[in-house]
Amino acid sequence: MRAAALLGGPQENWPQNLKAELKKADVIFGVDRGSLLLEELGIIPDVAIGDFDSLKSAELAKIEKTVADIRYSTPIKDLTDSELMIKVAFEEYQVDELVIFGATGGRIDHFLVNLLMILNPQMRKFARKISIADKQNYVKFFSAGDFIVEKMPQYSYFGVAAISAVEKLTIKNARYDLIEYSGDYPRVFSSNEFLPDRDNFTLSLEKGFVSVIYSKDIDRFSNL
């Protein structure tokens, strides 16, 4: 079962076909203001999660009237709203995969919370099943193991970001290979590419967490 979630990040970062992407999901989660944004797209979320403190009372009333399953979080809490959503999705709704939209752009502290939440020990077991997508990037997460990472046709580049200390991080059969890199601080190996004659590369690490960031250029700018 596939799930999609919309967080409250800026609309300018949404994939162009967001509504179609959302409709492919079997279960749709709205997180905080994301619940309202879903309704504005004509989609009633199956589950709305948040403290909803950024919503006006009429906006919250609308959500309370239409959404069957609402989870109210408290402002002081162990899990962020997004983390609570992940827990509900995998533990209660038993979903197999989850794509998160509205997680990028805007306030950098918010974006980093969304990118790094899989490092929370309570979230780590779900990391392989979670992706973050926006108009230009598709992010997957990997912990220790050996993986074949498949090409996604719409993305030209990929970067591998060690988002924690890592041991023996290896990239093979890509344009730029990396052999048994170990480091005790986060580091990004950016602007890599799939080989023309291959539709995957090999990724392995013995310890730590990495994200593979698929990306494409969407205008004349690149920021390195």
Next chain:
Amino acid sequence: MRAAALLGGPQENWPQNLKAELKKADVIFGVDRGSLLLEELGIIPDVAIGDFDSLKSAELAKIEKTVADIRYSTPIKDLTDSELMIKVAFEEYQVDELVIFGATGGRIDHFLVNLLMILNPQMRKFARKISIADKQNYVKFFSAGDFIVEKMPQYSYFGVAAISAVEKLTIKNARYDLIEYSGDYPRVFSSNEFLPDRDNFTLSLEKGFVSVIYSKDIDRFSNL
């Protein structure tokens, strides 16, 4: 002496008053496509740095005609173009501080390279003198020590991001205090605020690196 640098990140993320901000600097650096973007703003960079491989030959010719100091980097290199710029700014131009624009938005691997480059052991000694700014965020970097972090009036919020393992990270005299947090993976403490009656908070850590991310809401969206 103050320096500013423009990287090639998307224009939609620039501060509204970018040209005025750049003109406050004593030395202006263009990194790769950033050099061309500066010229389009009517500003001739003092130094242009990059492999310029994303520029057309006529674009590169224009830069070569107008810019007095050009540093050509090679595609396979120890330092990224941005890191080379930092080295030239502090070691050759002897600048005291450096604000980097055009470092956010667009491809997430590029943004993370820019955010995390201060963790490169060759860059660490410059961390306290470097800032990253965009339309909604202002990022400063701190390593082990005790600091008074001043309010910046235009920003309502701040987050503290442990971008490496940290020991005894402490935030005092803020809306949400944090006492001697230690962790072996990156973690973000977001959406904090200065106290109404104070124009600073106290930050300390015994080991590791943190960034303080000042931010503001610029539209009706927030992404948590």
